[in-house]
Amino acid sequence: MNARDPSLFVRLRRRLQRWGAHPEARKYPAADTAITAIPLPPTLTLPLAQHIGAPAQPVVRAGDRVLRGQLIAQGAGKVSAPLHAPTSGTVVGIVDVPVPHPSKLPAPALIIACDGLDEACPAEGADPFTLSPGEIAQRVADAGIVGLGGATFPSAVKLSLGRDQPIPTLILNGGECEPYLSCDDRLMQERAGQVVDGARIILRAIGGERALIGVESNKPAAIAALREAAGGHADVRVVPVPSRYPMGSEKQLIAWLTGREVPSEGRSADIGVMVHNVATAAAIHRAIRHGEPLTSRIVTVAGGTVRTPRNLEVRIGTPISALVAFCGGLTATPTRLVMGGPMMGVAVDSLEIPVIKASGGVLALGPDEVAAPDASAACIRCGACVGACPIGLLPLEIAARIRGDDLPGSAALGLKDCIGCGTCAFVCPSRIPLVQYFNHAKGELAARERDRLRQESIRELVQARAARMEREAREKAEAAARRKAEREKAKAAAARKPEEVSA
Ligand code: SF4
Numbered sequence: 155m156n157a158r159d160p161s162l163f164v165r166l167r168r169r170l171q172r173w174g175a176h177p178e179a180r181k182y183p184a185a186d187t188a189i190t191a192i193p194l195p196p197t198l199t200l201p202l203a204q205h206i207g208a209p210a211q212p213v214v215r216a217g218d219r220v221l222r223g224q225l226i227a228q229g230a231g232k233v234s235a236p237l238h239a240p241t242s243g244t245v246v247g248i249v250d251v252p253v254p255h256p257s258k259l260p261a262p263a264l265i266i267a268c269d270g271l272d273e274a275c276p277a278e279g280a281d282p283f284t285l286s287p288g289e290i291a292q293r294v295a296d297a298g299i300v301g302l303g304g305a306t307f308p309s310a311v312k313l314s315l316g317r318d319q320p321i322p323t324l325i326l327n328g329g330e331c332e333p334y335l336s337c338d339d340r341l342m343q344e345r346a347g348q349v350v351d352g353a354r355i356i357l358r359a360i361g362g363e364r365a366l367i368g369v370e371s372n373k374p375a376a377i378a379a380l381r382e383a384a385g386g387h388a389d390v391r392v393v394p395v396p397s398r399y400p401m402g403s404e405k406q407l408i409a410w411l412t413g414r415e416v417p418s419e420g421r422s423a424d425i426g427v428m429v430h431n432v433a434t435a436a437a438i439h440r441a442i443r444h445g446e447p448l449t450s451r452i453v454t455v456a457g458g459t460v461r462t463p464r465n466l467e468v469r470i471g472t473p474i475s476a477l478v479a480f481c482g483g484l485t486a487t488p489t490r491l492v493m494g495g496p497m498m499g500v501a502v503d504s505l506e507i508p509v510i511k512a513s514g515g516v517l518a519l520g521p522d523e524v525a526a527p528d529a530s531a532a533c534i535r536c537g538a539c540v541g542a543c544p545i546g547l548l549p550l551e552i553a554a555r556i557r558g559d560d561l562p563g564s565a566a567l568g569l570k571d572c573i574g575c576g577t578c579a580f581v582c583p584s585r586i587p588l589v590q591y592f593n594h595a596k597g598e599l600a601a602r603e604r605d606r607l608r609q610e611s612i613r614e615l616v617q618a619r620a621a622r623m624e625r626e627a628r629e630k631a632e633a634a635a636r637r638k639a640e641r642e643k644a645k646a647a648a649a650r651k652p653e654e655v656s657a
C-alpha cells in the first residue's frame with residue numbers, strides 16, 4: 155500500500171475500523187493507582203531463557219556474592235540477551251523451576267538469596283547524542299533489554315537493523331489494548347520524559363527521521379503527559395489511535411499510523427518502520443543515560459479475586475505470590491492465574507512462578523471472568539470471526555482444515571500470518587477455542603518444517619557421501635588403470651632393450 159496515496163490510506167483506515175473486538179476493559183481500579191515499588195523478597199528466581207533466542211549462559215557459581223546490576227549470565231549467540239542481578243545477595247545455584255511458558259515445562263534458573271542491602275555495582279551513563287548508533291546498540295545489548303510489550307525479542311538486534319539501512323519511521327507502541335493491563339498507561343503518565351527520551355535515542359540508533367507514539371484514545375492522561383514531554387521535539391509526535399482490541403499489535407498499529415501494510419511473513423523494517431514498546435523505550439533511556447541494566451519492570455496485578463488491584467514496580471525474579479500479598483492477598487481461590495493479559499497471556503499453575511522480563515500482568519481471575527472449558531458448540535457459519543480478524547484471515551476455514559488434519563491447507567489460508575490475538579475466539583458465539591487450534595497447528599507445522607529440514611540435510615549428507623564414494627572409486631580405478639599402463643609401458647621398454655643392444 156502506498157502511504158502517499160490518500161485514497162488508499164483512507165480505505166485502509168476504513169477497513170481497520172471494522173476489525174477487532176471490544177472486550178470489557180476492566181482496567182480499573184488498577185489503572186488509577188500510581189506505580190509502587192514492592193519490597194525485596196527473600197529470594198529471586200531468574201530463568202535463563204527470558205527472551206526470544208538462545209538462553210543466557212551463567213557466569214557466576216553457587217556461593218558467589220553479587221551486586222545489583224552485576225552480570226550473572228551472558229547472552230549466547232546472535233539472538234540472545236544477558237541477565238543481571240536485580241539486587242545484592244548470594245547465588246544459591248541453578249535449578250529447574252516452573253516458568254511462565256505455554257509448554258508448562260520447567261526450565262533452568264539462577265537463584266539469588268537477597269541480603270536486603272540492595273548494594274549496586276558502579277553504573278556509568280552517557281550522553282546518547284555523543285554515541286554512534288553502533289555504540290547505542292551495544293549498550294542496549296549489554297543492558298539485557300528485550301521487548302517489554304511481551305514479545306521479548308532482544309532490542310539491540312532490532313536496533314542493529316538500522317546499521318544496514320536507515321529506518322525512517324519509529325513507532326512507539328502505547329496501545330495496551332488487552333483488558334485489565336494498565337502498566338504502560340501508568341508508565342506513560344508518570345514517566346513520559348523517559349519514554350520520549352528513549353524514542354529520541356532509538357531514532358539516533360536507527361538513523362530515523364520521526365517517532366510516532368501511538369496511544370489508545372481512551373488514555374487521555376497518558377496522551378497529555380507524553381505531549382507535554384515531547385513539546386520541544388519536532389521529531390516526536392503523539393498520535394491517539396482507536397481504542398479497540400488488538401490495536402496494540404504491531405501490524406495494526408503500523409497500518410493505522412502510516413497507511414502501510416507489512417508484507418505477509420515480512421518484517422516492518424522492509425517498509426522502513428521499526429516498532430518498540432513504550433516501556434522498552436523507557437528502559438533504553440535508563441540504560442544509556444544512567445548505565446542501568448534491565449532488572450525490574452512494572453506489572454499490573456488485577457482480576458476478580460485480587461483484594462486491591464494495582465500497578466507495581468517489581469524486581470525480575472520476584473515470585474508472583476509476593477505481588478499478590480502486596481495487593482492485600484486473594485479474596486478467593488482463583489479459577490485461573492494468568493501471566494500477561496487475558497487474551498494473549500499464559501495460564502500458570504502456581505503463585506511461586508517468578509516475574510520475568512515479559513510479565514506485564516498477573517491476573518487472578520474468578521469464575522465469572524473465565525469461560526467454562528466445555529462451553530463450545532458447533533460452528534454456525536455466522537462469519538463473525540472473519541469480520542473480526544485484524545489480519546483479514548478466514549478463521550472458520552482455517553479451523554476446519556486443522557480439524558480435517560489438512561495442515562498444508564491451513565497454511566495456504568495464511569495460518570502463519572495469524573498473530574494469535576484471540577479476537578476470533580472472543581467474538582465466536584459458539585465459543586470455539588479457535589486460537590488453541592491455531593497454536594496447536596502452528597506448533598505442528600513448525601515441527602514438520604524442522605523434520606523436513608532435518609530429512610533434507612540427511613538426504614544431502616547421504617547424497618554427498620554417495621558422490622564422494624563414487625568419486626573415490628572412480629579415482630581409484632583411474633589410478634589402477636594408470637599404474638597398469640605404466641607397468642605395460644615399462645614391460646614393453648624392457649622387451650625392446652636387447653634388440654637395441656644387438657643393433
Ligand atoms: S485468526 Fe489469528 S489473527 Fe485472526 S483473529 Fe484469530 S487469532 Fe487473531
Ligand code: SF4
Nearest residue numbers: 533534536537539582
Ligand atoms: S464465529 Fe464461530 S460460529 Fe461463527 S463462523 Fe466463526 S467459528 Fe463459526
